[in-house]
Amino acid sequence: MSAEPPTQEVQNLKIENGDVKTEAPGTPPSKEASAVTFEENFKVFAKFGDPKSDGKQITLSNSDKWMKQAKVIDGKKITTTDTGIYFKKLKSQKVAIVDYKKFLEDLAKNKKVEVVEIKNKLAGCGPPGHHGLGSVKVTSTVDRLTDTSKFTGTHKQRFDETGKGKGIAGRKDLPDTSGYVSGYKNKDTFEKEKP
Template sequence: MSAEANSEAPTQAVENLKLENGAEASKSPVPQNSGGTTFEENFKAFAKFGDPKSDGKLITLSNSDKWMKQAKVIDGKKVTTTDTGIYFKKLKSQKINITNYKIFLNDLAKNKKLDVEEIKTKMGNCGQPGHHGVGVRKIFK
C-alpha cells in the first residue's frame, strides 16, 4: 500500500463516523465545544442547578463557584472561592443576571491578571452542571 493511500484511510474513516443518535460527526477542522454549549447556555443551566423554581436568569455565588470549579477556573491557587466571593459581593446582590455576571468576571480577571475571554471559553466548554468530577452523580440520565 502506498504512503498516500495509507494516509487517506484514517481521514475517510473519521469522515464516515456516526454519533450515537445517528447524526454525522462534524468534519470541521475547528475543535468542537466538548460540552456542546455556549457560555450563555451554561449560565442558564448553572443558574437553575439545584433550584427547581429558578428560570435561569439569575445566578448565585454558590452556583457560580460550582460552575467555575467544574470549568477549572477555580483552582485553589490563582483563583479561590474567597476571590470569587469578594468580587461577587461587590455587586451587592445575592443573585445576579448575565450582564452583571460578565462585569463580575471582568473584575475578577483584571484583579487576578487573567484573560476574561479564556475564562469564558473554559466556562462555555465545561459541559452541563453535575456531569464532571469525582463523586458527582449524573443527574440527567
Template sequence: MASTEELDKVTNDTTDLTINDTKSVNTTAKTPTPAANTDTSNASDAAKTGGGTVKTLPKAFRENFKLFSKFGDTKSDGKSLTLSQSDKWMKQAKVIDGKKITTTDTGIYFKKFKSLKIGLSDYHKFIESLAKAKTVSEDDLIQKMADSGTPVSNSNAASAGQIQNTIDRLTDPSRYTGSSKQRFDESGKGKGIAGRKDVVEGAGYVQGYQNKNSYDKTH
C-alpha cells in the first residue's frame, strides 16, 4: 500500500494540474478575436450613387450635368435633365456632329427611358447605349462632355471677329442699292436723316415762296 506521503504528493500534483488547466481556459477566453472587416463605406457610397454607376463619372461631368439640367429651367433642382437640354450639352461638346451622331439618334435612345427627364444614373446608361449603338468610345463621349464647359446661349456664341464682320458687312455702302446706298458716306458712317430723305427749308423771300434756292435747281 502507498504511504501517506505518497498519497499527499499525488493529491498536490492533481491540484496543480487543475489550477493550470483553469488558467489556460481563462486565458483563451480573454484573448480577443479580431473583428471582421465591416467597413461599409464603399457600399454606402455605391448606394448613394445608384449602385456605383454614377461613381465612375468624372467630377466635371457631374457638375456639367447639374448646370445643363438647369439651363432654360429656373425651377430645376439640377438632378435630372430633358432631351433638349441633353442635345444642347452634346452639341456644345461636339458629340452631336450631324454625321456620326445626330439628334435623331439621341432622341431614339433617350425616349427608351419613357420619361421627359432622367437622372444622372440613367443618363449614364443612355450614353452607354448610344455609344454602343454608334460604335464610338463611351469614355471619349464622357470626356468631351466633361470638357464642354458651362452652358453657352446661342446669342453669346458668336466671337468678336464674327460680330465685327457682320458690322462691316451691314455698313458697307458698296453692298447697297437704290436709296439704301445713300444712307452712308464713303467711310461707312451713317448720314442720319439727310441720308433718308430730302430736307425742305421753310425760309423764303416773300410770303408763299418757300424752299429757298430751289428755283435754280429746277429751271
C-alpha cells in the first residue's frame, strides 16, 4: 500500500513586492508561477519585439500581448478597447512599472475585477511566445499539391527534373545574350573592314 500525500487545505500565499499571490487550494505551487514575479515578466514583455528596449517601459501593444497570453483579455469582461482607453489616460506611449500598476488598478476598478487576480495571471503566464499552434501535419493532400512532377503548363517550367525551383529563370523568359544571331558582326571585325 502506498500512502497518498495529504491534500493541502489552506491557500498557498506568496508575498512579492507588496503583492499577495494566491494559488488554488489543493494544488502545489507551480515552478513556473513561483519562479517568475510580476516585475520580471513586465521587463520581459517590455523588451519583447524591441531589441533596443531596456525593459523599463512597456507599450500598449506589448501590454495587450501580455494580457492576451495571460488570458486577462478574454473579449468579454476585458477587451483590447478597454485596455486602450485606460492606457491612454496615462498620456504616454510607453509607461514604467509604477504607472503600469496604476493602469491595472484603474482597469480592475472599472471592470470590477481584483487587481491581485490580474497580477497573478500576468505573473504566471510564462515568457512571451507563440503558443497554441501545434506542428503541421503532412497529409496526402499536401504531398499531392506540392509534387512538382504533376505540375503542368507554365508551372512545370518553373522546376527542374529533381523538383528544385529554377528561380527567376523559371518565371521570366530571359533572352539569349550569348552573342550569336544571324547577321551579327563582331565590333572588331566591323571596324577592320572600314577603309
